[in-house]
Amino acid sequence: MDQGSPKDIFQKCTTFEEANKVRQLGVYPYFRSIEETRGNEVVCHGQTKIMIGSNNYLGLAQDPRVIEAACDAARKYGSGCTGSRFLNGNIRLHEQLEEELALFVQKEAVLLFSTGFFVNQGVLATLLEDGDAILCDRENHASILDGCKQSAAKTIPFAHNSADALRRRLERLPSTAGKLLIVDGVFSMSGDIVDLPAMAKVAKEYGCRIYVDEAHSLGVLGPKGEGTVHHFGMNQDVDLTMGTFSKSLGSMGGFIAGPDYVIDYLKHKARCFMFTASLAPAVAGGVLKALQILKQEPELMESLWKNTRKMHEGFKSLGFRIGTTQTPIVPILIGSEVKAFIFAQKLYEAGIFATPAVFPAVRYGEAIIRTSYMTTHTDSELDYVLETFGRLGRELGVFEEAAYTGSTKKNGYDFSSVQLQDVEGLRKSAGEDTSTGSAMGAPVPR
Ligand SMILES: Cc1ncc(COP(=O)(O)O)c(C=O)c1O
DSSP states (O other): OOOOOOOOTTHHHHTOOHHHHHHHTTOOOSSOOOOEEETTEEEETTEEEEEOSOOOTTSGGGOHHHHHHHHHHHHHHOSOOOSOTTTTOOOHHHHHHHHHHHHHHTOSEEEEESSHHHHHHHHHHHHOOTTOEEEEETTOOHHHHHHHHHSSSEEEEEOTTOHHHHHHHHHTSOTTSOEEEEEESBOTTTOOBOOHHHHHHHHHHTTOEEEEEOTTTTTTSSTTSOOHHHHTTOGGGOSEEEEESSSTTSSOOEEEEEOHHHHHHHHHHOHHHHTSOOOOHHHHHHHHHHHHHHHHOTHHHHHHHHHHHHHHHHHHHHTOOOTTOOSSEEEEEEESHHHHHHHHHHHHHTTEEOEEEOTTSSOTTOEEEEEEOOTTOOHHHHHHHHHHHHHHHHHTTGGGSHHHHOOSOOOOOOTTTOOHHHHHHHHHHTTOOGGGOOOTTOOOOO
């Protein structure tokens, strides 16, 4: 028997350097500490920043009526449920929220989960079995990919938003296999809307059930904000829809909606529903109020779309590429990963909070700043955002990036080869006096 010393499972942590390398370069954009939130602004290091990096599309996370309802629920039931719905943690507010959501999305029944992530993970792991197949768009959210991994079924990825690619995959599967098509209604990085009419048509030809993730479409698409499925008038064609409370409804948690008998099965079998504490009363109370406001105030969605159109047009007229977005998620193509980190840092210094997405979240050499807009953003805030992006785009030479010019030159995301001088060089070329250190805290014009 081999008597060698055991492998240290922490070894990979000691050699993990990516984050430190970016920190050393002074452009680390993650885990920024927010000291206070004031409407559309956050306070970091005592400085206000306009938030264009949240999913709080309707601004309801700061709505005083939602906050009051959350406080009322906490006063009535306490700060937590201290147990699973299954056992001691089932409060009337959970049931009321499920009933109202089922009416809203027009499905027979709804089941709440403690996060949207758990919904995708739990539903996929519970419903799909050995021998089944999950047809999964390549740009689906990580929670879907993890759900696929946890299920015993075979995952079959297909090219993003392509009904033809879906058909080619389905053609090769045995006709007797259980099949599920799962897609994001709105894709979280690119902001594009799934081509549901084409996808559903193909899926139906092959007897494939359909599941749509409405995380970024609830409160955004559909006549009353019911989501993508209602936007296309296809509720009858889709078997299951999921939504999160962590975006338009301004809180946390999620739900699955579908036929009564499927929801009842999940209630008794989905492990990440059964073996975790239920939604805190404040969360359930706040979400219920947010849903009621969404239903009663269509003007919230109207302003969101007005702001969205302004930003799509604004970025395009400045020369930025924003991909195929059709929604308030607006990815701004920067190009090289290093430049995207510097761009995000300079935005932050100019009083704008947005984060970059780099390889592997997006294609190599096509790093973006992911921005998203809210009902509550004012014209002057949005004008300032556009003006600042335009200025930084020119100063940092974004429009000369390979991603824009189509040249084959790769700018690379190899931080082991990037030196502090490179970052300083870029800052200097952007007209910054690097000898005086960072311009952190530059005032934001109003
Ligand atoms: C498409 C999609 N689905 C699911 C989730 C998970 O939602 P939650 O934040 O509620 O866990 C997200 C979160 O970003 C998402 O973008």
